[in-house]
Amino acid sequence: TASNLVKIDLDGHAVEPSPYPVNPAGFVIHSAIHGAREDAQCVLHTHTKSGCAVAALKCGLLPVNQISMEFYGRVAYHDYEGVALDLSEQQRLVADMGDRPVMMLRNHGLLTVGETVGQAFMRMYYLEKACEIQLAAQAAGEVVLPSHEVCAHTERQFNDPGRLLEEGELNDPDAMQLAWAALLRMLDRVAPGYCD
Template identity: 45%
Template structure:
Protein backbone atom coordinates (compact mmCIF):
# COMPACT_ATOMS: atom_id res chain seq x y z
CA UNK A 1 0.00 0.00 0.00
CA UNK A 2 1.45 3.36 -1.06
CA UNK A 3 1.89 6.17 1.46
CA UNK A 4 0.04 9.46 1.13
CA UNK A 5 2.20 12.47 0.30
CA UNK A 6 2.84 14.75 3.25
CA UNK A 7 2.88 18.35 1.99
CA UNK A 8 3.59 21.06 4.61
CA UNK A 9 1.08 23.91 4.48
CA UNK A 10 2.22 27.13 2.82
CA UNK A 11 -0.77 29.14 4.00
CA UNK A 12 1.21 31.16 6.51
CA UNK A 13 4.17 31.62 4.16
CA UNK A 14 2.51 33.39 1.23
CA UNK A 15 0.31 36.45 0.75
CA UNK A 16 -3.48 36.15 0.92
CA UNK A 17 -3.62 36.91 -2.81
CA UNK A 18 -1.22 34.08 -3.66
CA UNK A 19 -3.01 31.69 -1.31
CA UNK A 20 -6.32 32.33 -3.08
CA UNK A 21 -4.65 31.72 -6.44
CA UNK A 22 -3.25 28.46 -5.07
CA UNK A 23 -6.72 27.36 -3.96
CA UNK A 24 -8.24 28.22 -7.34
CA UNK A 25 -5.51 26.50 -9.35
CA UNK A 26 -5.59 23.40 -7.13
CA UNK A 27 -9.35 23.33 -7.62
CA UNK A 28 -8.90 23.49 -11.38
CA UNK A 29 -6.53 20.51 -11.29
CA UNK A 30 -9.06 18.54 -9.23
CA UNK A 31 -11.84 19.47 -11.66
CA UNK A 32 -9.77 18.40 -14.65
CA UNK A 33 -9.35 15.01 -12.96
CA UNK A 34 -13.01 14.85 -11.94
CA UNK A 35 -14.19 15.37 -15.51
CA UNK A 36 -11.68 12.83 -16.84
CA UNK A 37 -9.59 15.31 -18.81
CA UNK A 38 -6.27 14.49 -17.15
CA UNK A 39 -3.50 12.43 -18.75
CA UNK A 40 -1.88 10.73 -15.75
CA UNK A 41 0.74 13.25 -14.55
CA UNK A 42 1.11 14.98 -17.93
CA UNK A 43 -0.32 18.30 -19.17
CA UNK A 44 -0.36 21.43 -17.06
CA UNK A 45 -2.29 24.40 -15.75
CA UNK A 46 -0.48 27.55 -14.68
CA UNK A 47 -1.37 30.92 -13.22
CA UNK A 48 0.64 34.13 -12.88
CA UNK A 49 1.18 35.58 -9.43
CA UNK A 50 0.63 39.38 -9.55
CA UNK A 51 3.76 41.47 -9.09
CA UNK A 52 6.93 42.59 -10.83
CA UNK A 53 8.68 39.24 -10.26
CA UNK A 54 6.67 37.48 -12.99
CA UNK A 55 6.37 34.29 -10.98
CA UNK A 56 3.93 31.48 -11.71
CA UNK A 57 2.30 28.51 -10.04
CA UNK A 58 2.32 25.12 -11.74
CA UNK A 59 1.87 21.48 -10.75
CA UNK A 60 4.64 19.37 -9.23
CA UNK A 61 5.81 16.73 -11.71
CA UNK A 62 4.78 13.30 -10.53
CA UNK A 63 1.59 14.12 -8.64
CA UNK A 64 -1.77 13.02 -10.02
CA UNK A 65 -4.18 15.88 -10.67
CA UNK A 66 -6.58 14.49 -8.06
CA UNK A 67 -3.79 14.86 -5.47
CA UNK A 68 -2.94 18.51 -6.12
CA UNK A 69 -3.34 20.85 -3.16
CA UNK A 70 -2.83 24.58 -2.71
CA UNK A 71 0.43 23.94 -0.83
CA UNK A 72 1.82 21.41 -3.32
CA UNK A 73 1.84 23.87 -6.23
CA UNK A 74 5.32 25.02 -7.23
CA UNK A 75 6.25 28.69 -7.57
CA UNK A 76 8.60 29.24 -10.51
CA UNK A 77 10.12 32.11 -12.46
CA UNK A 78 9.79 32.87 -16.19
CA UNK A 79 12.59 30.41 -16.98
CA UNK A 80 10.92 27.60 -15.03
CA UNK A 81 13.30 27.71 -12.05
CA UNK A 82 11.87 26.79 -8.66
CA UNK A 83 11.80 29.69 -6.20
CA UNK A 84 11.78 27.27 -3.24
CA UNK A 85 14.44 24.55 -3.75
CA UNK A 86 12.54 22.25 -1.39
CA UNK A 87 9.53 22.11 -3.69
CA UNK A 88 8.90 19.23 -6.08
CA UNK A 89 10.43 19.40 -9.55
CA UNK A 90 8.33 20.49 -12.53
CA UNK A 91 8.12 19.21 -16.11
CA UNK A 92 10.29 21.47 -18.34
CA UNK A 93 8.33 20.45 -21.44
CA UNK A 94 5.13 21.56 -19.76
CA UNK A 95 6.33 25.04 -18.93
CA UNK A 96 7.78 25.68 -22.39
CA UNK A 97 4.28 26.20 -23.75
CA UNK A 98 3.05 28.13 -20.72
CA UNK A 99 6.05 30.44 -20.47
CA UNK A 100 5.77 31.33 -24.15
CA UNK A 101 2.19 32.49 -23.68
CA UNK A 102 2.67 34.23 -20.33
CA UNK A 103 5.62 36.18 -21.80
CA UNK A 104 3.51 37.96 -24.43
CA UNK A 105 -0.05 37.89 -23.13
CA UNK A 106 -0.59 40.04 -20.07
CA UNK A 107 -4.29 39.16 -20.16
CA UNK A 108 -3.52 35.41 -20.04
CA UNK A 109 -3.01 35.16 -16.28
CA UNK A 110 -4.04 31.51 -16.44
CA UNK A 111 -3.14 28.98 -19.14
CA UNK A 112 -4.61 25.47 -19.34
CA UNK A 113 -3.47 22.64 -21.62
CA UNK A 114 -5.02 19.17 -21.97
CA UNK A 115 -4.56 15.95 -23.96
CA UNK A 116 -8.13 14.66 -23.94
CA UNK A 117 -9.22 11.98 -26.40
CA UNK A 118 -11.83 14.21 -28.02
CA UNK A 119 -9.49 17.20 -28.08
CA UNK A 120 -6.64 15.31 -29.71
CA UNK A 121 -9.09 13.68 -32.15
CA UNK A 122 -10.39 17.05 -33.35
CA UNK A 123 -6.83 18.42 -33.46
CA UNK A 124 -5.97 15.63 -35.92
CA UNK A 125 -8.85 16.48 -38.27
CA UNK A 126 -7.95 18.66 -41.23
CA UNK A 127 -10.81 21.14 -40.72
CA UNK A 128 -10.35 21.27 -36.98
CA UNK A 129 -13.31 22.43 -34.92
CA UNK A 130 -16.54 22.66 -36.91
CA UNK A 131 -19.61 24.85 -36.19
CA UNK A 132 -21.82 21.88 -35.29
CA UNK A 133 -23.05 22.85 -31.84
CA UNK A 134 -23.88 25.86 -29.73
CA UNK A 135 -20.79 25.05 -27.65
CA UNK A 136 -18.54 25.24 -30.72
CA UNK A 137 -19.53 28.81 -31.50
CA UNK A 138 -17.82 30.29 -28.43
CA UNK A 139 -14.32 28.98 -29.25
CA UNK A 140 -14.86 29.60 -32.96
CA UNK A 141 -15.29 33.31 -32.18
CA UNK A 142 -11.58 33.39 -31.24
CA UNK A 143 -9.82 30.13 -32.11
CA UNK A 144 -6.16 29.67 -33.11
CA UNK A 145 -4.18 26.66 -34.35
CA UNK A 146 -0.55 25.64 -33.90
CA UNK A 147 1.08 22.86 -35.95
CA UNK A 148 2.77 19.98 -34.17
CA UNK A 149 6.56 20.30 -33.84
CA UNK A 150 7.29 17.41 -31.49
CA UNK A 151 7.54 17.40 -27.69
CA UNK A 152 7.55 21.03 -26.57
CA UNK A 153 11.16 21.39 -25.44
CA UNK A 154 12.69 23.69 -28.06
CA UNK A 155 13.08 27.37 -27.30
CA UNK A 156 12.71 28.36 -30.95
CA UNK A 157 9.13 27.00 -31.04
CA UNK A 158 8.01 29.66 -28.57
CA UNK A 159 7.98 32.48 -31.14
CA UNK A 160 5.86 30.44 -33.56
CA UNK A 161 3.46 29.47 -30.78
CA UNK A 162 3.11 33.11 -29.72
CA UNK A 163 2.49 34.24 -33.30
CA UNK A 164 -0.11 31.53 -33.91
CA UNK A 165 -2.00 32.28 -30.69
CA UNK A 166 -2.12 36.03 -31.24
CA UNK A 167 -4.95 37.44 -29.14
CA UNK A 168 -7.06 34.26 -29.15
CA UNK A 169 -8.35 32.70 -25.93
CA UNK A 170 -8.76 29.23 -27.44
CA UNK A 171 -6.14 27.20 -29.27
CA UNK A 172 -6.01 23.75 -30.84
CA UNK A 173 -2.50 22.30 -30.88
CA UNK A 174 -2.47 20.08 -33.96
CA UNK A 175 -2.06 16.34 -33.19
CA UNK A 176 -1.55 17.32 -29.57
CA UNK A 177 -4.50 18.75 -27.66
CA UNK A 178 -6.33 21.83 -26.43
CA UNK A 179 -5.24 25.08 -24.81
CA UNK A 180 -7.20 27.94 -23.25
CA UNK A 181 -6.29 31.20 -21.56
CA UNK A 182 -8.10 33.60 -19.28
CA UNK A 183 -7.56 36.57 -16.96
CA UNK A 184 -8.42 34.23 -14.07
CA UNK A 185 -8.46 30.52 -13.27
CA UNK A 186 -12.26 30.60 -13.41
CA UNK A 187 -12.29 32.11 -16.90
CA UNK A 188 -9.66 29.77 -18.33
CA UNK A 189 -11.49 26.76 -16.89
CA UNK A 190 -14.84 27.79 -18.38
CA UNK A 191 -13.11 28.25 -21.73
CA UNK A 192 -11.62 24.77 -21.47
CA UNK A 193 -14.97 23.28 -20.47
CA UNK A 194 -16.67 24.78 -23.52
CA UNK A 195 -13.88 23.84 -25.95
CA UNK A 196 -13.72 20.30 -24.60
CA UNK A 197 -17.49 19.86 -24.81
CA UNK A 198 -17.52 21.18 -28.39
CA UNK A 199 -14.90 18.59 -29.35
CA UNK A 200 -16.85 15.79 -27.65
CA UNK A 201 -20.03 16.76 -29.51
CA UNK A 202 -18.18 16.89 -32.83
CA UNK A 203 -16.67 13.42 -32.45
CA UNK A 204 -20.05 11.98 -31.37
CA UNK A 205 -21.87 13.69 -34.25
CA UNK A 206 -19.38 12.44 -36.83
CA UNK A 207 -19.61 8.90 -35.49
CA UNK A 208 -23.33 8.77 -36.34
CA UNK A 209 -22.57 8.39 -40.04
CA UNK A 210 -25.22 10.94 -41.10
CA UNK A 211 -24.74 14.21 -43.01
CA UNK A 212 -23.89 17.06 -40.64
CA UNK A 213 -25.68 20.41 -40.42
CA UNK A 214 -23.33 23.36 -39.87
CA UNK A 215 -24.40 26.53 -38.09
CA UNK A 216 -24.35 29.50 -40.50
CA UNK A 217 -21.59 32.12 -40.24
CA UNK A 218 -24.23 34.82 -39.72
CA UNK A 219 -25.03 33.35 -36.30
CA UNK A 220 -21.36 32.99 -35.38
CA UNK A 221 -20.78 36.72 -35.80
CA UNK A 222 -23.11 37.61 -32.91
CA UNK A 223 -22.04 34.95 -30.43
CA UNK A 224 -19.77 37.11 -28.26
CA UNK A 225 -22.53 39.49 -27.26
CA UNK A 226 -24.84 36.55 -26.63
CA UNK A 227 -22.20 34.97 -24.39
CA UNK A 228 -22.11 38.07 -22.18
CA UNK A 229 -25.87 37.84 -21.69
CA UNK A 230 -25.72 34.12 -20.87
CA UNK A 231 -23.09 34.66 -18.14
CA UNK A 232 -24.62 37.96 -16.95
CA UNK A 233 -21.32 39.63 -17.80
CA UNK A 234 -19.53 37.57 -15.14
CA UNK A 235 -17.84 35.11 -17.49
CA UNK A 236 -16.29 32.15 -15.70
CA UNK A 237 -17.00 33.68 -12.30
CA UNK A 238 -20.68 32.81 -12.66
CA UNK A 239 -20.05 29.04 -12.50
CA UNK A 240 -16.84 29.00 -10.42
CA UNK A 241 -18.37 29.29 -6.90
CA UNK A 242 -20.66 26.35 -7.69
CA UNK A 243 -17.72 24.29 -8.92
CA UNK A 244 -15.83 25.00 -5.69
CA UNK A 245 -18.86 23.91 -3.67
CA UNK A 246 -18.99 20.73 -5.72
CA UNK A 247 -15.35 19.98 -4.89
CA UNK A 248 -15.91 20.78 -1.21
CA UNK A 249 -18.68 18.17 -1.10
CA UNK A 250 -16.42 15.55 -2.70
CA UNK A 251 -13.11 16.33 -0.98
CA UNK A 252 -12.10 19.76 0.38
CA UNK A 253 -8.45 18.64 0.59
CA UNK A 254 -7.48 20.80 -2.39
CA UNK A 255 -7.65 23.78 -0.03
CA UNK A 256 -4.85 22.52 2.21
Protein backbone atom coordinates in the same frame (compact mmCIF):
# COMPACT_ATOMS: atom_id res chain seq x y z
CA THR B 1 -3.73 19.57 -4.16
CA ALA B 2 -2.21 23.03 -4.41
CA SER B 3 0.93 21.79 -2.66
CA ASN B 4 1.60 19.49 -5.63
CA LEU B 5 2.02 22.44 -7.96
CA VAL B 6 5.56 23.34 -8.99
CA LYS B 7 5.87 27.11 -8.78
CA ILE B 8 8.43 28.62 -11.17
CA ASP B 9 9.23 31.98 -12.75
CA LEU B 10 9.28 32.75 -16.48
CA ASP B 11 12.91 31.59 -16.65
CA GLY B 12 12.05 28.15 -15.25
CA HIS B 13 13.57 28.69 -11.79
CA ALA B 14 11.69 27.40 -8.76
CA VAL B 15 10.23 30.19 -6.63
CA GLU B 16 9.27 27.81 -3.83
CA PRO B 17 10.85 24.53 -2.78
CA SER B 18 9.21 21.45 -4.31
CA PRO B 19 10.01 17.74 -4.32
CA TYR B 20 8.80 17.65 -7.93
CA PRO B 21 10.78 18.53 -11.05
CA VAL B 22 9.77 21.13 -13.62
CA ASN B 23 8.14 19.56 -16.69
CA PRO B 24 10.34 20.86 -19.55
CA ALA B 25 7.63 20.70 -22.24
CA GLY B 26 5.11 22.28 -19.90
CA PHE B 27 7.58 25.06 -19.21
CA VAL B 28 8.14 25.79 -22.91
CA ILE B 29 4.41 26.04 -23.64
CA HIS B 30 3.15 27.80 -20.51
CA SER B 31 6.00 30.29 -20.09
CA ALA B 32 5.69 31.36 -23.73
CA ILE B 33 2.04 32.34 -23.32
CA HIS B 34 2.44 33.80 -19.81
CA GLY B 35 5.36 35.92 -21.00
CA ALA B 36 3.54 37.26 -24.06
CA ARG B 37 0.01 37.83 -22.77
CA GLU B 38 -0.77 40.07 -19.82
CA ASP B 39 -4.32 38.71 -19.77
CA ALA B 40 -3.03 35.13 -19.52
CA GLN B 41 -2.86 34.94 -15.74
CA CYS B 42 -3.79 31.27 -16.08
CA VAL B 43 -2.82 28.94 -18.94
CA LEU B 44 -4.35 25.45 -19.06
CA HIS B 45 -3.21 22.67 -21.38
CA THR B 46 -4.82 19.22 -21.63
CA HIS B 47 -4.40 15.95 -23.50
CA THR B 48 -7.96 14.61 -23.35
CA LYS B 49 -9.19 12.01 -25.82
CA SER B 50 -11.74 14.29 -27.48
CA GLY B 51 -9.49 17.35 -27.45
CA CYS B 52 -6.57 15.46 -28.99
CA ALA B 53 -8.88 13.92 -31.60
CA VAL B 54 -10.31 17.25 -32.77
CA ALA B 55 -6.83 18.82 -32.69
CA ALA B 56 -5.79 16.07 -35.13
CA LEU B 57 -8.62 16.80 -37.59
CA LYS B 58 -7.83 18.94 -40.62
CA CYS B 59 -11.13 20.81 -40.12
CA GLY B 60 -10.35 21.62 -36.48
CA LEU B 61 -13.23 22.77 -34.30
CA LEU B 62 -16.44 23.10 -36.30
CA PRO B 63 -19.50 25.16 -35.32
CA VAL B 64 -21.49 21.97 -34.86
CA ASN B 65 -23.44 23.13 -31.82
CA GLN B 66 -24.21 26.13 -29.66
CA ILE B 67 -21.29 25.43 -27.33
CA SER B 68 -18.74 25.38 -30.14
CA MET B 69 -20.15 28.61 -31.58
CA GLU B 70 -18.95 30.39 -28.44
CA PHE B 71 -15.46 29.90 -29.89
CA TYR B 72 -16.36 30.79 -33.50
CA GLY B 73 -13.45 32.74 -34.99
CA ARG B 74 -11.64 32.65 -31.63
CA VAL B 75 -9.63 29.41 -31.97
CA ALA B 76 -5.93 29.55 -32.77
CA TYR B 77 -4.05 26.60 -34.28
CA HIS B 78 -0.41 25.61 -33.82
CA ASP B 79 1.10 22.85 -35.95
CA TYR B 80 2.87 20.01 -34.17
CA GLU B 81 6.67 20.34 -34.04
CA GLY B 82 7.47 17.36 -31.81
CA VAL B 83 7.62 17.30 -28.01
CA ALA B 84 7.78 20.97 -26.97
CA LEU B 85 11.35 21.00 -25.67
CA ASP B 86 12.84 23.58 -28.02
CA LEU B 87 12.68 27.15 -26.70
CA SER B 88 12.60 28.46 -30.29
CA GLU B 89 9.06 27.05 -30.58
CA GLN B 90 7.88 29.65 -28.07
CA GLN B 91 7.86 32.49 -30.62
CA ARG B 92 5.74 30.40 -33.00
CA LEU B 93 3.33 29.42 -30.21
CA VAL B 94 2.89 33.08 -29.29
CA ALA B 95 2.48 34.19 -32.92
CA ASP B 96 -0.08 31.46 -33.62
CA MET B 97 -2.03 32.18 -30.42
CA GLY B 98 -2.28 35.91 -31.07
CA ASP B 99 -4.98 37.41 -28.87
CA ARG B 100 -7.32 34.41 -29.01
CA PRO B 101 -8.53 32.75 -25.80
CA VAL B 102 -8.12 29.13 -26.97
CA MET B 103 -5.70 27.19 -29.13
CA MET B 104 -5.65 23.75 -30.69
CA LEU B 105 -2.17 22.30 -30.57
CA ARG B 106 -2.36 20.11 -33.69
CA ASN B 107 -1.84 16.40 -33.02
CA HIS B 108 -1.28 17.29 -29.36
CA GLY B 109 -4.08 18.84 -27.29
CA LEU B 110 -5.98 21.92 -26.14
CA LEU B 111 -4.87 25.18 -24.53
CA THR B 112 -6.94 27.92 -22.93
CA VAL B 113 -6.02 31.19 -21.22
CA GLY B 114 -7.86 33.40 -18.80
CA GLU B 115 -7.51 36.42 -16.60
CA THR B 116 -8.44 34.07 -13.75
CA VAL B 117 -8.20 30.35 -13.09
CA GLY B 118 -11.98 30.20 -13.26
CA GLN B 119 -12.12 31.82 -16.69
CA ALA B 120 -9.41 29.55 -18.13
CA PHE B 121 -11.04 26.46 -16.58
CA MET B 122 -14.54 27.24 -17.83
CA ARG B 123 -13.19 27.90 -21.32
CA MET B 124 -11.43 24.54 -21.21
CA TYR B 125 -14.56 22.83 -19.89
CA TYR B 126 -16.72 24.19 -22.73
CA LEU B 127 -14.03 23.63 -25.36
CA GLU B 128 -13.76 19.99 -24.29
CA LYS B 129 -17.57 19.62 -24.41
CA ALA B 130 -17.59 21.14 -27.91
CA CYS B 131 -14.98 18.59 -29.01
CA GLU B 132 -16.98 15.69 -27.53
CA ILE B 133 -20.16 16.83 -29.28
CA GLN B 134 -18.37 17.34 -32.60
CA LEU B 135 -16.90 13.84 -32.55
CA ALA B 136 -20.29 12.31 -31.70
CA ALA B 137 -21.98 14.26 -34.51
CA GLN B 138 -19.29 13.36 -37.06
CA ALA B 139 -19.50 9.69 -36.09
CA ALA B 140 -23.27 9.69 -36.64
CA GLY B 141 -23.16 10.97 -40.21
CA GLU B 142 -23.21 14.14 -42.27
CA VAL B 143 -23.05 17.21 -40.03
CA VAL B 144 -25.25 20.25 -40.66
CA LEU B 145 -23.38 23.52 -40.06
CA PRO B 146 -25.14 26.86 -39.53
CA SER B 147 -24.35 29.82 -41.76
CA HIS B 148 -21.44 32.16 -41.02
CA GLU B 149 -23.95 34.85 -40.03
CA VAL B 150 -25.65 32.62 -37.46
CA CYS B 151 -22.31 31.44 -36.04
CA ALA B 152 -20.98 35.00 -35.76
CA HIS B 153 -24.22 36.19 -34.15
CA THR B 154 -24.10 33.35 -31.61
CA GLU B 155 -20.44 34.09 -30.80
CA ARG B 156 -21.34 37.72 -30.10
CA GLN B 157 -24.23 36.63 -27.87
CA PHE B 158 -21.81 34.57 -25.80
CA ASN B 159 -18.88 36.95 -25.65
CA ASP B 160 -20.14 40.54 -25.61
CA PRO B 161 -19.92 41.35 -21.88
CA GLY B 162 -22.35 44.25 -22.22
CA ARG B 163 -25.06 42.24 -23.92
CA LEU B 164 -27.81 40.31 -22.17
CA LEU B 165 -29.11 37.23 -23.89
CA GLU B 166 -32.78 36.81 -24.67
CA GLU B 167 -35.25 36.82 -21.79
CA GLY B 168 -32.80 38.48 -19.39
CA GLU B 169 -30.36 35.58 -19.12
CA LEU B 170 -26.86 36.37 -17.92
CA ASN B 171 -24.23 36.98 -20.55
CA ASP B 172 -21.66 34.21 -20.80
CA PRO B 173 -18.84 35.82 -18.76
CA ASP B 174 -21.24 36.29 -15.83
CA ALA B 175 -22.64 32.78 -16.25
CA MET B 176 -19.11 31.36 -16.26
CA GLN B 177 -18.29 33.17 -13.01
CA LEU B 178 -21.40 31.71 -11.39
CA ALA B 179 -20.56 28.22 -12.67
CA TRP B 180 -16.97 28.50 -11.40
CA ALA B 181 -18.17 29.64 -7.96
CA ALA B 182 -20.56 26.67 -7.85
CA LEU B 183 -17.73 24.27 -8.75
CA LEU B 184 -15.56 25.68 -5.95
CA ARG B 185 -18.41 25.24 -3.45
CA MET B 186 -18.80 21.64 -4.59
CA LEU B 187 -15.04 21.11 -4.28
CA ASP B 188 -15.12 22.53 -0.75
CA ARG B 189 -17.69 19.85 0.13
CA VAL B 190 -16.15 16.81 -1.58
CA ALA B 191 -12.40 17.56 -1.25
CA PRO B 192 -11.91 20.22 1.42
CA GLY B 193 -8.12 19.80 1.45
CA TYR B 194 -7.59 20.80 -2.18
CA CYS B 195 -6.15 24.19 -1.14
CA ASP B 196 -3.43 22.57 0.99
